[in-house]
Amino acid sequence: METLLGIDYPTWWFLVVGALFSGYAILDGFDFGAGAWHLFLKKEQSRRIALNAVGPVWDGNEVWLVIGGGALFAGFPVMYAAFFSSLYIPFMLFLVSIIFRAIAIEFRSKEDGKLWRKTWDICYSVSSIMLAFLLGVVLGNVLQGIAIGEDYLYKGKGFFEFLNPYALMVGLSTLSLFMMHGAIYLILKTEGRLYTRLTVLLKRAVIFFMIAFVITTLYTLFFIPHLSDNFKANPLLFIIPALTFLSIANVPRLASKQKYLKAFIFSSFTISLLLILVAIELYPNLLLSTIDPKYNIDIYNAAASTKAMRTILTIVAIGAPLVLGYTFFVYRTFKGKVRLDETSY
């Protein structure tokens, strides 16, 4: 098999797709999290400020979903096909929630009526919670494996099978993680009483996340032993979970010192470290079969041709710096606390 810098192309793609999903989780994570808190903010002015904190960036954040999805399709078409057709209903709910969330953000400010705004506030918040939760549920199912049979076909019972205890736990962990992440982001963008209120909410989010995370981790260790195989084979990898724990512990420490920018950086680190953990647990598999390991979808049987992978890798190498460039430009233009003006939501 052809390699680049000693690493084969499917592994490169595994890294690329992983990096894109991780970028997506960090970016859309904070705006889902901010959305999840929306109904906890009571005053109209607070809600507007919170909404405008994500206003100029949420759309750019979802670009990462589009690119990540495209990269999965391009690099691992077999996985793309099996993954989305198997988890059909969860993904349909995800897509509908994405739409609802987008229109809630867009439409909320277009009318002054109380009922109008209240409706969209609920839509915005509920869809944000749903999205974070569904991402976790999907991830939980990927970690456990699903009933993939021969011909990459899903043979299971469908939607309710995906709502198993473990998936629900990962769902809650993801939601709480994003809520912590989102609260820190909102703190960075606000001032005055709203700021104070958010610092209280952040404390709750940290506790919520810690509990969910500990339970999920213990469950993983005891009941899904196959996920620890790569660590047992290569003990050096234990540095990743160790770093993850440190990174998580660092978030409340920095928050208590009111160093919120650093806390945000560490909650971002936490998200990517958790995804690196997932990647190590799975590699080289992408989707485990609960029917028979011989039906596992891995980075080799799912890969596109080497030629295609090399081509798109070039595309990503050219495109990624551009994307980072104008992402930076947008965040710089809107840096600092939210100011409402006539172009705001």
Added chain:
Amino acid sequence: METEILARIQFAFTIAFHYIYPPLSIGLGFLMVIFESIYIRTKNKLYHKLAKFWTKIFALTFGIGVATGIVMEFEFGTNWAVYSRYVGDIFGSALAAEGIFAFALESGFLGVLLFGWNRVKPWVHLVSTIGVFIGSMFSAVWIVVANSWQQTPAGYHIVGEGINVRAEITDFWAMVFNPSSLDRIMHVWLGAILAGTFLVLSVHAYYLLKGRHIEISKKAFKIALLVATIFSMSQLISGHSSADGVAENQPAKLAALEGHFADNEPADMYLFGWVNKEKQKVSGLKIPGGLSFLIYYDFKAPVTGLNAFPEDERPGQVNAVFQFYHIMIIIGMTLIAVTLFGSFMLWRGKLYNKPWLLRIFVFAVFLPQIANQTGWFAAEMGRQPWVVYGLLRTSEAFSQSVTDNQILFSLILFFVVYAILLVLFLYLLNKKIQLGPEDEELSDSRPLTKNISDILTTK
């Protein structure tokens, strides 16, 4: 069979709904760039207002376009798993390129376009507007490239067997510039710009009729009419070139477009008609040998007919393909007539006192939309029974593990959500139009400096 039909209905419904919005965004983007450039050159505040006004409507179309577009990206995987595996090498590349080069550019600059009026210098804002516009144009490029490859595959070879059979890229640029790409990109671009331009014409014609925002509307109408005239005529050339390509690469589709059954005989061109598939007969008004002439410049030249293909390699819905195609053509011709006449009246200085003509422009906004939709329906239904022309059948391409009930569930869900979306869109569009371009005071100074100057002057 049932699953296939449901999957096709869902795809057709979600893509048709999606396709209302991106063309509007592309077209409005084009005019926003023009308005803003004129403002920067002339410093005439009216153009600034125009650019701002249309940016607000653009935000509406763009937002819905993104939301409904994300659905499309994942629907290949959810509903067309076999297809996704088969074309992953090619379609995946195009989709990844779309995301990273085009969509990221649009969305990156969108924030500045919408919220940056008071935060960046005018020329930086113009650059952002151009960035969003170029991004939307390139989105169209990559998506049309992917679709064109399905129509006229190139730059690939087939590998694997059984469940693992699939097309692999051998030549990336041959894939991108497959025989139908360029014609179809042009056709889609022009159609999109017309969709946006006719919305601008419609709204400003409405203002002129109501006697509101007269000065600003005359300026906008003039520019939009000029663009619409040039681009409707270009669309005729582009359409002809596209049809030539279909004749060469997809003869079965061409035959279906004009309901031409008899093989190796001169083909007629219908102005309108009705196809009876059983009797293999078209009744309607025709130019005998017209299609032959259009393609070979000879009324007697033989054209491959549908009968040259086995029953299971012909488009099933010949009459539907015929009707969609002819609706598109009739609208195309109408647009040329309307814009040319409008331009003539403008040149003679009589346009603005002809309410009936302005009224036509108010309603003409639906025409490019209908033409865009019917054009795509003709193109996609004319490709049947293939999903990838000559290689993969639609009946083999859908997800085997998804049940009828699941598709029915998601179809109903989409139907409800999109119905709400459409109502909201029309409501808010109408509201913005009623509010008009002059609802806010003119001020291009930044709020911060403005406050400071207020404080200085009051003291």
